Amino acid sequence: MVEFISPPDAIFLVNESREHPMHVGSLQLFQPPEGAGPDFIRSIHERMRAMPVRRRVFRKRPGTLLGGISSLTWYYDDEVDLDYHLRRSALPTPGRVRELLDLTSRLHGGLLDRYRPLWEQHLIEGLDDGRLAVYTKVHHALIDGIAAQRLLQRTLSTDPHATDVRVPWSIESEHERGRGPSLAGRATGALRGLGRLAPSTLTMAKQAFVEHRLALPFDAPDSMFNVPIGGARRCAAQSWPLARIRAVQEAASVTVNDVVLAMCSAALRAYLLEHDALPDRSLIAMVPVSLRQDGAGEASGNAVGTILCTLGTDLPDPGERLRTISASMSEGKRLFAQMPKAEALAVSALMVAPLGLSNVPGFVAMTRPPFNIVISNVPGSREPMYWYGARLDGNYPMSIVLDGQALNITVTSNAGNLDFGVVGCRRSVPHLQRLLRHLENGLAELEHATA
Known part of the structure; x- marks a missing residue:
């Protein structure tokens, strides 16, 4: 499926360069529930990999024109390689927040691949205090920062005992709200x-x-x-x-x-x-x-x-x-x-x-x-939020x-x-x-x- 890119969205694609990545990001810190074993993150990762990519924005990438990437049209991939977009990483020792922010800085400075849908999510383990982190980035041509934060909030629950895994690419779009002007x-x-x-x-x-x-x-x-x-x-x-x-x-x-x-x-x-x-x-x-x-x-x-x-x-x-x-x-x-x-x-x-x-x-x-x-x-959020039973300790917009x-x-x-x-x-x-x-x-x- 192909559609034209709106001029406001095209601005973010046209102005992007190696010096000017045009994505918004979020770093979330979670405290695993009591009794979570060493395979907690691995089990979440496997369940996330099995979630279908229903939301159209997560299948969206710039189309090609005359054999090259253009900023004129969007193309929607029928199949999305989740093994590429969803990644599992471990911090080097000693696994402090400092090492986490070093990794986040490198991830936030890298360009998204325009031959694939313009998003990535990284599950990060190895923090010395036992917490896990999730870094997500989405191109601003797809979604603005406020909408991205709202979408990530929809993956969370107020129930600390909820065991379902919600992922942003599997949540159906709320057409009545729309994206809102960037x-x-x-x-x-x-x-x-x-x-x-x-x-x-x-x-x-x-x-x-x-x-x-x-x-x-x-x-x-x-x-x-x-x-x-x-x-x-x-x-x-x-x-x-x-x-x-x-x-x-x-x-x-x-x-x-x-x-x-x-x-x-x-x-x-x-x-x-x-x-x-x-x-x-x-x-x-x-x-x-x-x-x-x-x-x-x-x-x-x-x-x-x-x-x-x-x-x-x-x-x-x-x-x-x-x-x-x-x-x-x-x-x-x-x-x-x-x-x-x-x-x-x-x-x-x-x-x-x-x-x-x-x-x-x-x-x-x-x-x-x-x-x-x-x-x-x-x-x-004004109240504590949970993801697969893990409490959200920090939610840092990038x-x-x-x-x-x-x-x-x-x-x-x-x-x-x-x-x-x-x-x-x-x-x-x-x-x-x-x-x-x-x-x-x-x-x-x-x-x-x-x-």
């Missing part, structure tokens, strides 16, 4: 939506920008993160108790996401100071936010906008940084709340449209960065970095924790794991400042 899809429709902007909306937005209450694209300072990148990656991951973050939120009368952004701001400031590379002006983060109105429910459809948030990295005081972030996010949300959803999405798309130009030769070197970093908070955007931080909720997944260009962002220590120190500073 980042590139929102950017593609920006001009069309902009043409419908009401004069009052433009006036309100212009006033907010002129008064410096909202950050403008290309108003971010140059930083060591906004450079051309290589193809190798570093990945880091850690969890923080949601209770600690909520305590700061309540004490400061801000949102959970404000506290997350303040943790990231503190970590980025400390990291840049270590490298004698802290800009005099604040870093700007692109932050996806929900535009769904209270009570709108599923009927309102997909409603995700983007805010350019001033992170306050130029401010030494953690409390002042948190107030700056909260004010920046509140102003962006207030502006969006006064717009119809179509207009808010159009303005958001214009904010991120420069990402589509990042691979144009000379663009990054000749322009200021539209923003310095993308920081996303993806909704996850996103894409681009020319001019060498670092990405994505956060998701997992029962009582917030799980941080950090991805960076190996060449441009050295000692990436130090950001985890700086995140912890940033939270501790906020706790002290709001005590």
